[in-house]
Structure formats: structure tokens, C-alpha cells
Amino acid sequence: MAGTTSDSGTRRDFIYVASGAMGALAVGAVAWPLVQQMNPSAAALALATTELDIGTIQPGQQVIIKHRGQPLFVRRRTPTEIKSAQSVNVASLPDGLARNAGKDAALPASDENRVIKTEWLVVSGVCTHLGCTPAVSTAAVLQGAHGGWLCHCHGSDYDTSGRIRSGPAPENLAVPVYSFMSDTRIQVG
Numbered sequence: 001m002a003g004t005t006s007d008s009g010t011r012r013d014f015i016y017v018a019s020g021a022m023g024a025l026a027v028g029a030v031a032w033p034l035v036q037q038m039n040p041s042a043a044a045l046a047l048a049t050t051e052l053d054i055g056t057i058q059p060g061q062q063v064i065i066k067h068r069g070q071p072l073f074v075r076r077r078t079p080t081e082i083k084s085a086q087s088v089n090v091a092s093l094p095d096g097l098a099r100n101a102g103k104d105a106a107l108p109a110s111d112e113n114r115v116i117k118t119e120w121l122v123v124s125g126v127c128t129h130l131g132c133t134p135a136v137s138t139a140a141v142l143q144g145a146h147g148g149w150l151c152h153c154h155g156s157d158y159d160t161s162g163r164i165r166s167g168p169a170p171e172n173l174a175v176p177v178y179s180f181m182s183d184t185r186i187q188v189g
């Protein structure tokens with residue numbers, strides 16, 4: 001199983017696992033109708049944590065998991081993507097805040113302040129404009145001008161750190177609280 005949760009009342013959170021680039025993880029889709037009936041309360045959802053095995057995700061790939069009812073991007077960045085993210089002048093960004101729930105809310109939006117390990121980017125999959133799910137860039141298909149994500153709803157362009165670079169979205173993609181349980185496993189929440 002690609003992902004699990006620590007709260008049995010919120011097990012539906014791990015069902016929605018999909019690949020953005022080339023498909024790294026198996027999908028537990030067959031369990032969806034069953035766990036959907038468990039109908040966890042909003043309070044339980046708010047407290048849920050989600051665990052994910054990241055050992056099979058290759059550089060340049062991302063997976064999408066569902067955490068607390070929302071899509072979450074987990075992207076293993078290539079050296080080029082990391083370099084691109086780190087080379088940005090933070091003062092030039094439309095949103096200068098890191099938006100990282102795991103760190104001080106007032107920190108600037110440097111790539112360093114948005115990650116724990118540079119290779120891994122974990123960000124919300126919800127566009128900060130009106131809530132669409134942005135499309136990820138791959139080696140084959142570039143989305144937007146910065147190699148990150150493009151929200152096709154109204155053209156918000158995010159870079160390889162999930163920061164808004166152009167378009168109507170007012171904020172960077174939010175970074176949730178998460179931690180590495182091992183080199184190949186993360187816990188979100």
C-alpha cells in the first residue's frame with residue numbers, strides 16, 4: 001500500500017493516490033467505496049495524519065495524495081528543479097512569505113524555508129486563486145514558464161518551489177506540517 005493514515009477514522013485520506021508525472025505508486029482505488037462509507041467527522045479529519053511511502057518516487061515525479069480532504073503534491077525534484085527554485089530573488093516574488101505551516105509564518109519565501117530536504121517538495125494541491133488543482137510540469141510537458149505547476153483555470157503559474165510567479169493567485173501553494181519518519185517515509189499532519 002502506498003500510503004496509510006494513523007487515524008482509522010480518516011482512512012479515506014490515503015485512497016486518492018495518483019501520479020503526476022509518470023506514475024510511481026500503486027493506487028488503492030478499490031478500497032474507496034468501502035472507506036467512503038466510514039464518513040469521518042470534520043473534527044476527525046482536522047486531526048488526521050497521513051503517512052506516505054516515497055521510496056518509489058523517482059526524480060522528476062510527483063504523487064498526489066488526499067490529506068484532510070484536500071489534494072497534496074509530493075514532488076521529488078531534480079537537481080535542475082532545485083537549482084531553479086533556489087536561484088529566485090525572493091524580493092521579486094508576488095507573495096514573499098514562505099507559507100510553511102511547519103515554520104514561522106513570517107519567514108520569507110526562499111526555497112530553503114519551504115522544504116525540509118531540498119529534494120522533496122510537499123505542498124497543497126489547491127490553487128490559491130479559486131481552488132482548482134494545478135497541472136504539474138514533466139520532462140515531456142512543461143506547464144507554465146517556471147517548470148512547476150500551471151493552474152489552467154485562470155493561468156496561475158507556480159515555480160518548482162510552489163511559489164506563485166504570475167497570474168491571479170494571491171499566495172504561494174501552502175506547505176503543510178510534515179516530517180520524515182525515515183528516508184523513504186513521510187508523515188503529513
Ligand code: FES
Pocket residue numbers: 127128129130131132151152153154155156167168169
Ligand atoms: S483557480 Fe487557479 S488560477 Fe484561478
